[in-house]
Amino acid sequence: MKFIIQRDQLIASVQDVMKAISSRTAIPILTGMKIEARSNGITLTGSDSDISIESHIPTEEDGIVNIEDIEEGSIVLQAKYFPDIVRKLPEKTIEIESDSNLKVTIRSGKAEFNLNGQDAEEYPQLPKLQSDDSFKIPTDLLKSLIKQTVFAVSTMETRPILTGVNLKLENGKLNFTATDSHRLASREIPISGSSNEFPSIVVPGKSLNELYKILDDTEENVEISVTNNQILFRTKHLYFLSRLLDGNYPETSRLIPEQSKTVLQVKTKELLHTIDRASLLAKEERNSVVKLSTMGNELLEITGNSPEVGRVVEEISVQSIEGEELKISFSSKYMLDALKAIENDEVKIEFTGAMRPFIIRPANNDPILQLILPVRTY
Amino acid sequence: MKFIIQRDQLIASVQDVMKAISSRTAIPILTGMKIEARSNGITLTGSDSDISIESHIPTEEDGIVNIEDIEEGSIVLQAKYFPDIVRKLPEKTIEIESDSNLKVTIRSGKAEFNLNGQDAEEYPQLPKLQSDDSFKIPTDLLKSLIKQTVFAVSTMETRPILTGVNLKLENGKLNFTATDSHRLASREIPISGSSNEFPSIVVPGKSLNELYKILDDTEENVEISVTNNQILFRTKHLYFLSRLLDGNYPETSRLIPEQSKTVLQVKTKELLHTIDRASLLAKEERNSVVKLSTMGNELLEITGNSPEVGRVVEEISVQSIEGEELKISFSSKYMLDALKAIENDEVKIEFTGAMRPFIIRPANNDPILQLILPVRTY
Known part of the structure; x- marks a missing residue:
């Protein structure tokens, strides 16, 4: 196997394929990366047997030549060293060559790496999925x-x-x-x-x-x-x-409540920042719990409390509150995750009482749904 | 104690002072940050008893008012929470107030934090150095x-x-x-x-x-x-x-050799990158060892070797080599540290044989000296 390749192209592919390679695996050859050269291009393969990734660099694409002087063949290289070597090579092109003794030579400028490869025949075949459906x-x-x-x-x-x-x-x-x-x-x-x-x-x-x-x-x-x-x-x-x-x-x-007793609509970012501040004093607990209370039809009060450190309270104006009054406690972490997942400016939150799961949706009714179980604090 | 302060000013000072504060300390009050308000400004203090840092924010500087409504006093706050609180407050100004029960209130916009403070009288006095000399x-x-x-x-x-x-x-x-x-x-x-x-x-x-x-x-x-x-x-x-x-x-x-047997002058960055590449295959060892050999009067050969993985060799052109031929092995980490510390484009390296310490200096004779003991590999 032999080819000369653009370094930046190779770096990008190597980085992608590395995502599948683990240094802890039951199958030793899977700690390596398979490199396969064909006349149409180079294919890199990595796998931890749960995930397998193949990245293909075509010989030529959109009139730009990525790879030259291809002699077909394949080899498996230690993935622990290969990415750093490729990244630190001095020139923009890299020559990679393997001989019949599985010795691999990587050249760029005056730098020459001689590495011990492994036989690509021993690398597991990836299952080829039918892609009809x-x-x-x-x-x-x-x-x-x-x-x-x-x-x-x-x-x-x-x-x-x-x-x-x-x-x-x-x-x-x-x-x-x-x-x-x-x-x-x-x-x-x-x-x-x-x-x-x-x-x-x-x-x-x-x-x-x-x-x-x-x-x-x-x-x-x-x-x-x-x-x-x-x-x-x-x-x-x-x-x-x-x-x-x-x-x-x-x-x-069936987890998702069909009715709601309290519905509020609020600016996503404003609620997010307020919850974030309220969570500051409860770092000790795993999912620091904050409390939300409705105050009439236009205000929410968010509080965080950590007996030894202190207490934080903040009011926040909302677009609307409909239905019953409510005091509810929940994990600030879950709430922050849910709010970050919603791209819309406003969210609608539907409660069915302090002990029941509540639902957060974008106010524009995109079919995104976040559900959180409250925490019992009384 | 009471004052209203610009948030960004306070964030910068808090970050500096935090560098001295450790959560592991034999003196519990040192896990806190001391805040002292005087008419001329606010002083923050942190200490782990080895290092103490004071940062002063003047009430007014260059015609810009940083602090308003000062009531003098002092308090110690839990340093674990204070930086995050300050950083996440919603408005550009912050009001901090403490009462006679050591309760501290931090307000910004609609957010209000109530924290338990500690008596500043219990905070150790920093020694005041005479600065005459x-x-x-x-x-x-x-x-x-x-x-x-x-x-x-x-x-x-x-x-x-x-x-x-x-x-x-x-x-x-x-x-x-x-x-x-x-x-x-x-x-x-x-x-x-x-x-x-x-x-x-x-x-x-x-x-x-x-x-x-x-x-x-x-x-x-x-x-x-x-x-x-x-x-x-x-x-x-x-x-x-x-x-x-x-x-x-x-x-x-007395560690620094006064004579040298081989002297070479080389581009700093070029040598640095070559050593860096040569070190790639020897990650296992703690200070991966590389070998330098002179090749006539104009070339160096740098090699790295890891029996199980492979070998790297690179030639590098140098400005000059004077004196005896040399083969020497050393920690690539030490060499990289030394070369990074030298800002000059070229370095002069003076050797006194493969077993003796060698010296790296900037070629412009700035009084910077880096000395490395070689590694015995033969």
Whole structure:
């Protein structure tokens, strides 16, 4: 194998593929990165067996030559050293060559690295998904869906299914839902031009977090394919495969109250900053609890209290308060997460009493829903 | 005590003073920050008993009013919460008030924090140094002196005296020297207009690191005063006091070889980047060792080697090589630290054989000296 490649192109691809590589893995060769040279370009592969990422650099694209002097072949290199080496090489082009003894030479300017490679034949084959029943959504929309839900997954391994995000595609609607059983985040978008459906699947939160990091903020489409145990996200040069979580995701729709006793509408940012300040004095507790009280029809009072340190109280003007008076306590962390996930200027919050879950939605009725269970403080 | 103050002014002062405050201290009140209001301004004080910092905000400066409605008094506040509170307050002005029960109220906009304070009478008095025998140097020059030497202090508590930087003022010259017994960094500058002298003192490296962070990059002077157990750095609004380390600093001048057998001159950045690349394959070892070999009169070869991973070799053109041929191994970390401390474009390196310490100086003969002990690899 041999090729000469533009350093910046290689750096970008290496960074993407590294997201799938872990230094702790049961399969030693997976601590390496596979490099495959074909006449049409170079493909880098990384995998921790839960997530697999392939990044392709075409030989030529839009009239620009990325790679020259290709001799086909493949090799696996230690991922621990390769990214730093590529990043610190002195010149803009890099020559990579491997011989029949699996010795790899990386040259750039006067610098020459000789590395021990591993046989690419020993690298596991990635499953090739059938992509017949796939659908497409714009990359930036997929990133929003992830960002607005994935923070609510559970970090506890006691109920593994809750560490994933529940995806459904039914009746032309794609739904993302995550819950750790104390709060829930969900969003639905219409998918047009696809007769496709898949039932409830669960994608590990970790996979979606890594996917979020390597996707660009672009309107170009991501193609998504689902089988019964894997999901594939494919962009022009990227192939991101994740296993699915086994098990049945709990039915969450019954958690969502259908009636409400108190409804308020408030500026998102104003509430966010007020909650943030109220949370300052309760750092000791894990999810520092704050209290919200309605004061007539136009004011809320937000308070935080930490007996040893002190107390904070702040009034905030709201657009409207309808229904019963209310005093309720909740985790400021959950509330801050929920408010950050809503891009709209105003939010509508619907309460059904101090002991019942409450719902936060954007005031423009976008189908984003954040649900939080209150904390009993009386 | 009561006053109304510009938030941004207060944030800057609080950040500086926090550098002296530790949450782990034998004297509980030192986990707090002392706030003192006088008609001429507000003074904040923090201390961990090794370092003490006072920051003063004048009531009025250059015609700009910083503080209003002052009622004199003082209080000590929990430093764990105060910085975040100040930073997150909603408005540009902040009102701080304490009552006779040590209750403190902080108001800004509609936010109100009620905190439990502590009696300022219980806060230790900072020793007031006589500043009769002080001298002055520009702040940016002091920062250079610190940056070029402090990295070489020892981090091991086995010889506590080596965790400090040795300062001397003799014959109109100020000298900073640090060594961890494997390498040494030193710089000397002339001090004009001062008849002052002080013998060898040792300032904790930690103190100088914190001082470096809070000093601005300005040509304005810092006033330095020394007693037998403390050193004071004073700028317009800042008072930084550090204890000195007890004990005799070792005589370092005899470590510095007076003759050399091989002398080379090389571009600083080029050597730095080459050493950096050569160090990549030896991450496992603590101070990854690289090897330097002269190749005739114009080339150096730098190599790094890690049996399991591979080998890197790079040639580098030098300005000149004089004297004997040389092969020498040394810690790449020490070499990188030394080269980073030298601002000049070219460095001169003087060797006295593969087993003897070698010296790195700027080629322009500025009195900066970096010394490194080689590693025995044969």
